[in-house]
Amino acid sequence: MNPEYYLILAAALFCIGAVGVLVRRNSIVVFMCVELMLNAGNLTLVTFARTTGTVDGQVMAFFVMAVAAAEVVVGLAIIMSIYRSRRSASVDDANLLKA
């Protein structure tokens, strides 16, 4: 099968993820979109590993997954504590850094 299709799919997933991060307010959804972008990245890595016939890209994908898993733990913990203190999961409400 032509690897280009995988790359196009990955690009499409990345764009969906990016747009989702930019337009959605719910922090859980934003978080999921971030995961989507990471997985789009993983898909390209695996695709290129397949085309070049090496395992580097696959190894890298595992690293990304491991980091993503750790990030999810931290991210969800932050979202939880923000929700507890503000009773809201909207990313626009958490604007304490506004000048």
Add this chain to the structure above:
Amino acid sequence: MDEISYAPAEGLLSFTWVLIALPALGAAILLLAGRRADKWGHWVGVTTIGAAFALALGLFGSLAGLEDKSAQLDLFTVIEVGSVKIDASLLFDPLSAVFCLLITGVGFLIHVYAVGYMAHDPGRRKFFAYFNLFAAAMLILVLGGNYFMTFVGWEGVGLASYLLIAFWQLKPAAATAGKKAFLTNRVADVGFLLAMFLMLGTLGTVDFAGVFNGAAELSTTTSLALGLLLLAAACGKSGQWPFQTWLPDAMEGPTPVSALIHAATMVTAGVYLIARSNVIFSLNPDVQTAVVVVGALTLLFGSIVGCAKDDIKRVLAWSTVSQIGYMFLAVGLGGGAFALGIIHLLAHGFFKAGLFLGSGSVMHAMNDQTDIRRFGGLWRKMPLTYATFAAGWLAIIGLFPFSGYFTKDPIIAAAFTREGWQGWVVGGAALLGAALTAFYMTRLFVLTFHGPKRWTEDVHPHESPAIMTGPLVLLGIGSLAAGGLMASPVTEWLTPVFGEHHEAHGHLTHLQVTVATTVAVVLGAALAWVLFRNGTDEVPRAAAWPVRLARADLGGEAVNRGVFERPSRLAASASVAMDGRVVDGAVNGLSAAIGGSSRRLLTLQTGFVRSYALSILSGAVIVVAALMVVVTQ
């Protein structure tokens, strides 16, 4: 010229340092003991100065018995750098001996007087501490064996003078007068410092013997500079033109201070300096001319302003300026006139101290009134003060056979010995000065003691207590007799310092000068008697411009204001403006620029996570696009 050398001190003379230590010890006790000494402190002051007088008499006797009339005492080394070595050395020779006797003798009488005068002043202990400090510093000044020690004393008396002028420091006029005296003296003292630097630079020493022996080899320019620098220092301390303005203001201090420091001793330090440096001054005729001009100008200046003043102490202050002008004239003429200057200085020390103490006695009786237009008819109320003041008055105007006749006349005669037209000008000035002196002193005397009484109702004049009149009587006797008794023995006594001199012949013979002076003095005194025997207006009448000018100190203050004060104020306000606008402006501008740009940058912090995400995304897109452009090329 003979080599100048000083013999080392032996016997009693090796205790010369005790002369300084006594009043210094008194000052230390009074200052350190604090309030505990309030009850008996003044007697410590009187005793130490009295003991110093006794010791000075003993030293004087020892010196008289010596062959070469000098005793140098090296105490310790103060500065030793390379080839320069400066010792704390004392020199007791005929010149310093007469000064020591004057300082401790007149100083003792004035100390005794001050016990009575300051009796009701809460600061009497402090007053005596400063008074003793002054005596110690003045003794260092005249006993110093090199210019460095003289300078130490010079600054010491400046400090004591400042402390005592501003003694009533809560009175703004006194505080200002103290500062003025201090600052004016500092300006002139730069001359002294530069002169010492010049000596060290050219001769490598500041010892009297070294400087005097080396002075002959100096170039004309150097000796001119040296002479003029020393003259500047002398003018500052002695209140001579152009530094005269501080001296009359110094009368804000207590009257014993005016008598001791600003009449009898400290202000004559300039004369001492020139007399001590007679070798340097005799070298260069231009320097001598400068001293003569300063002396003649100041003696006229002082006597003219003295005629126009109505404050008893200020008249006496201007008279001091004028009399020191006579001394400067004498030491400027050089040769045999050096001794004349010193003799007039000694006689002046007596009669001016007596006059000042007399004025203090009058003020004491008149509730501290100093305006002579408010006196009159006091002779009946305070006969002792009247008699002693009369003695001082006769002495200062110089009628035969009183003090001034023996000391001032020879100076006037010496002034006529200057060659050519200068002799006529200088001699004429001195003669005119004598007439003016007779005029203003008679005016002062008549307005104070004679004529109708012009006091206010609440004043009850009375004679001062014995502790004040005692010194007055002694000084009065000194005023009458000192000149006649001292003139020729002192001249002889000072010969080792100034050398032998034969009487010079001038435009006029001594007899002619005597006659001319006597006529001038009698005319001046008679004019004042006629004008003021019936009193005077209590408010000054509108007068013609010469009188107005004299009332304004002949423009001395105006010159100070125009030449020094106004430019200084301008410079100060320019500096403030420069600091405020330019320096502060640059600093504030920089901080404002940074603050403003930060505030503008702040608006980028929206607080919306999604907008940050957008900027991260666009950044990433830009980086990727740039990479693609670079890679595909």
